[in-house]
Amino acid sequence: MPSITTKYNKIYQDLKSKIEDKTYEAQELLPSEAILTSYYDCSRNTVRRAIANLALEGYVQSLHGKGVRVIYQPHAQSAYAFGNVESFHEASIRNGKIAKTEVPLFVELVVDQHIAKRTSFPVGIEIYYIQRIRCMEQKALIIDHNYFRKDVVPGLTKEIAKGSIYNFIENKLHVHIVTTKRVMTVEHVNQLDRKYLELGDYNCVAVVSNYTYNADGIMFEYTQSRHRPDYFAFYDQARRNSPEE
Amino acid sequence: MPSITTKYNKIYQDLKSKIEDKTYEAQELLPSEAILTSYYDCSRNTVRRAIANLALEGYVQSLHGKGVRVIYQPHAQSAYAFGNVESFHEASIRNGKIAKTEVPLFVELVVDQHIAKRTSFPVGIEIYYIQRIRCMEQKALIIDHNYFRKDVVPGLTKEIAKGSIYNFIENKLHVHIVTTKRVMTVEHVNQLDRKYLELGDYNCVAVVSNYTYNADGIMFEYTQSRHRPDYFAFYDQARRNSPEE
DNA sequence: TGGTATTTGTCCGTATGTATC
C-alpha cells in the first residue's frame, strides 16, 4: 500500500497531471530521466519508479535508447478505474454521480457444497450472504452478490451494507485489504437480474467475480457483480513481453 | 521489454515455478528478502524486483514488517494470460490446443468518418480491414475485426492473416509492439456473429477492443474481438491503494 | 509495557550494459 506522501508518488502525480493537462502532449517524449532527476531533486531510481507506474496505467511507454513516450488519450469514462480495487461507493464519488444502494437480502449462512463450489470457501464456515442493488442516477446498474467470511468480518449489518462495506472493514475492523483477483465473464440473465435491472432485450449480463484476500492471505470475500451490459466497460492496460526464444 | 536472460527474470521464473509446484505453498511466507538475496547471490533490489512482478500477477502479496505471502491458487484455465498482450496463436500453443484461422474478408480501405469513430484512426489514411474467424478444436470461438494502418504495417496479405500477424510484424517488419489498451464490453450479436459463431440462445457477445501502439507512439492497430460468451473469461489482478481521505 | 531483532518500504549513489541517433 503505497503512501500518497512518498517521493516517487508525488512525482508520479505531478507527471500524471502534466500529461492530463497537456503540458506533455501525446506522442511527445518526456524530459530525459537525467533532467527529471535534477528537476525533482531526487535519485534516478525514484524518477524511474514514477515512470514505471505511469507505464502500468498506459500513460507512457519507455523506449530503450530513445526516451519515454506519452501515449495518454482522454478516454470515455468508465465506472471503474484501471487495475485498482475500487468500491462502487468510491467510484461514484470519483464520477460525481449520485449513488444509492438497496439491500433486498441480508442473511447468515453456513457454507454447503453448492456455495463452496461457487465461492471457494471451505464447507462448514459461517458467512454473510448479501444481495445489493446498485443504482446511479435512478438507474439500477449492478446486482452484487456478496459473500463474507463471518470470522474475518464480524458485526456486519444491513445498515452497513447500504453504505460502503469496505469502509467498515478498513476503518472499524482495521483489516487492510490488499489483493483482489477478478474474473470477467458473460452469463445468461437469471430471474433476479430480470427483476431488478432494466435489461431491455439483452438476455446476458456482464459478470465480474471478485476474490479478495486480507493480510493473512485468507480469502475472506467472494463477490459476484452482475452488470447491465449497456452500462458496463472494463479497462485494461497491457504490455507485451518479447516472445520466448 | 524485459529480456528473459536478466537476473531478476531468472529469479522471478524460479520463484514462480516453486510456487506452482508447491515448494512454497499457499498461505505460507516466502523466505525473507535477505535469505533470498544470499540464496540467489544478488542484491536485495534484484530480489525485490522479482517479487514485485510476482505480486503483479497475483502469486504473492507483500506485507510490511511480516513477509511475502503466497496467495497462488491454480485457476480454471483461461484462453488468455494475465495482463499480457498475447496473440491467439500464442495462446493456443500455450494451451496445447489446435487452432485454425479463417479469413473471409481481406480488403484495403480509406478511413471515412464512420470508421474513424470506431477506430480512432484519422480520416483519409489507408488501412487494411480483415475479418478473421478463430477456431479451436473445430469450434469457432472468436471473430476478429482487424484494422491496421497500411503505412506502419505494409505488405500484409491474406496468407499472412491466416497465421500470426504479430509474428509478421515483429519478425519481418521489426516493429516492436509495446503497449496495448483494452476495453471489455458486452454487445448485441450482429449478423456476422450469428453466421459464424455457434451462439445457441445467447443474444450477446463479449467484446474486447484493442488499441495497439508502436515505439513511435502511433496507434497502428485497432482490433475488435467478438467472443462466444460461453468460452470467454478475462482474468485480472488488482491491488488496492490506501484510500485518500 | 517496553526494547530489540526481523522484515519490508523508501531513497540514494554508482557502475556497467545496450539501444538509438
Add this chain to the structure above:
DNA sequence: GGATACATACGGACAAATACC
C-alpha cells in the same frame, strides 16, 4: 565512434510495521 538515454545491478542507509521476548 561518440553522445544520449533507458535498463540492469550492486550496495548502503534509514524508516516503518511487525514479531518476540
